[in-house]
Amino acid sequence: MEKIVLPDIKNFHKIDVYIVNGGYSAAKKAFAQSPDDIIDQVKKSGLRGRGGAAFSAGLKWSFMPKTSAKPKYLCINGDESEPGSFKDRQIFEFNPHQLIEGILITAYAIGAKIAYVYIRGEYHKWIKLFNIALEDAYSQGYVGEKMKQKFGTEFYCDIFIHKGAGAYICGEESALMNSLEGKRGYPRIKPPFPAQNGLWGCPTTINNVETITNVPPIINKGWEWFSAIGEQKHPGTLLYGISGHVNKPGVYELPTGTLLTDLIYKYGGGVPGDKKVLCVIPGGSSMPPIRGDQIEGVKMDAESLKTVGSAIGTAGVMVMDEDTDLVKVLARIAKFYYHESCGQCTPCREGTGWMLKILNRIIAGNGSISDIDLLISVANNIEGNTICALGEAAAWPVKYMVTRFRDYFEKRVSKEVVLPVANKVHSMRGTAIPLADIKT
Ligand SMILES: Cc1cc2nc3c(=O)[nH]c(=O)nc-3n(C[C@H](O)[C@H](O)[C@H](O)COP(=O)(O)O)c2cc1C
Numbered sequence: 001m002e003k004i005v006l007p008d009i010k011n012f013h014k015i016d017v018y019i020v021n022g023g024y025s026a027a028k029k030a031f032a033q034s035p036d037d038i039i040d041q042v043k044k045s046g047l048r049g050r051g052g053a054a055f056s057a058g059l060k061w062s063f064m065p066k067t068s069a070k071p072k073y074l075c076i077n078g079d080e081s082e083p084g085s086f087k088d089r090q091i092f093e094f095n096p097h098q099l100i101e102g103i104l105i106t107a108y109a110i111g112a113k114i115a116y117v118y119i120r121g122e123y124h125k126w127i128k129l130f131n132i133a134l135e136d137a138y139s140q141g142y143v144g145e146k147m148k149q150k151f152g153t154e155f156y157c158d159i160f161i162h163k164g165a166g167a168y169i170c171g172e173e174s175a176l177m178n179s180l181e182g183k184r185g186y187p188r189i190k191p192p193f194p195a196q197n198g199l200w201g202c203p204t205t206i207n208n209v210e211t212i213t214n215v216p217p218i219i220n221k222g223w224e225w226f227s228a229i230g231e232q233k234h235p236g237t238l239l240y241g242i243s244g245h246v247n248k249p250g251v252y253e254l255p256t257g258t259l260l261t262d263l264i265y266k267y268g269g270g271v272p273g274d275k276k277v278l279c280v281i282p283g284g285s286s287m288p289p290i291r292g293d294q295i296e297g298v299k300m301d302a303e304s305l306k307t308v309g310s311a312i313g314t315a316g317v318m319v320m321d322e323d324t325d326l327v328k329v330l331a332r333i334a335k336f337y338y339h340e341s342c343g344q345c346t347p348c349r350e351g352t353g354w355m356l357k358i359l360n361r362i363i364a365g366n367g368s369i370s371d372i373d374l375l376i377s378v379a380n381n382i383e384g385n386t387i388c389a390l391g392e393a394a395a396w397p398v399k400y401m402v403t404r405f406r407d408y409f410e411k412r413v414s415k416e417v418v419l420p421v422a423n424k425v426h427s428m429r430g431t432a433i434p435l436a437d438i439k440t
């Protein structure tokens with residue numbers, strides 16, 4: 001299978017190797033066309049955002065005003081802080097120039113002369129690597145004012161790296177813009193949307209790292225080529241990050257619509273000890289979990305996952321075997337969202353804490369059947385009642401884990417479930433951690 005985002009080319013991260021393999025030719029091709037033509041091709045390609053919501057990239061770009069008295073901005077979201085998501089850092093490390101080229105083309109299409117790449121603060125290694133690539137691109141005239149000479153165009157664009165400071169909420173696009181402005185990372189009430197009123201009140205487009213890395217091949221090979229890969233309504237490839245109870249955790253670039261069972265058994269190498277799969281979260285910790293006995297035939301793309309009541313999110317697949325303590329897993333997830341809530345909205349600020357308290361009560365052996373219904377009620381009261389989607393991110397895993405594994409939770413509160421002695425969960429990097437070491 002041809003790879004689009006992470007091609008199997010040795011030293012592709014180096015600018016010379018990238019150029020020898022056709023690098024920066026898509027930008028040249030794009031600058032010879034009108035910005036509207038570029039937007040049109042990306043729209044027709046069917047490229048959808050890889051940052052969680054799977055929104056059409058071309059459509060989003062078309063929301064930018066054609067003329068503006070104010071400057072326009074492009075923000076690239078590399079905050080990547082969702083548990084179970086570790087794909088964008090592969091691009092910073094192995095294909096930074098395709099990202100840079102995608103930024104140039106996108107900036108040209110929307111009329112931005114400045115782009116910010118917001119990178120998760122803990123990604124020291126990847127910030128360094130991306131910075132090296134950016135410096136090389138600048139020194140060879142592919143970025144900045146020298147672009148005019150290099151590409152023979154009036155258009156040029158500067159790219160700045162901005163390091164996050166450890167808050168998951170700054171991955172939410174409006175919090176990201178506040179953070180870039182030097183303010184506290186509070187999400188903004190929408191509308192107005194970023195295309196109208198974004199960074200410093202100016203028209204802004206925000207896209208994920210993987211989304212933008214897809215752009216140069218679309219321009220070079222054509223939208224028809226891209227739209228024929230994978231699933232028709234969500235074409236292309238995805239960087240599937242597989243973690244948890246699999247023999248070969250990692251990031252695998254495969255077409256959209258790849259079977260979930262293939263990800264687990266063919267690419268992920270199966271479950272250690274040939275144990276059964278109890279639960280899978282298909283798109284990062286905020287997405288609705290699926291029961292292990294319902295994964296047969298499930299395709300991994302935005303539309304197919306809807307049919308089984310889940311979503312593609314960031315395509316971070318978290319696998320849990322039959323010996324996993326789901327209550328502890330859920331409490332750990334709940335603790336994350338409780339910790340990361342920015343506190344602006346009462347349902348999210350209070351509800352995340354309540355869910356954690358109830359789950360801890362069940363873990364301590366003091367839970368009751370009414371606690372199960374209370375968990376669902378709290379989750380329902382958060383969902384749809386908050387400024388940003390962290391509310392849903394916190395509510396969904398709780399609501400759907402509890403409803404889909406109600407039998408498990410009922411047995412647990414009635415103390416019928418006997419947990420195995422050597423019960424373990426895996427970290428996102430696939431390292432086994434004894435559950436006792438996870439403080440809830
Ligand atoms: C709490 C929260 C955290 C998010 N974190 C990220 C992130 O780390 N990276 C990302 O690309 N999108 C993240 N998003 C989604 C962004 O708000 C935005 O939709 C995305 O960057 C748009 O890019 P795309 O259209 O290319 O997917 C997050 C959303 C929420 C609600």
Ligand code: SF4
Pocket residue numbers: 169186187340341342343344345346348349386387388389390391
């Ligand atoms: S939903 Fe949570 S994280 Fe989002 S703005 Fe409200 S309190 Fe903050």
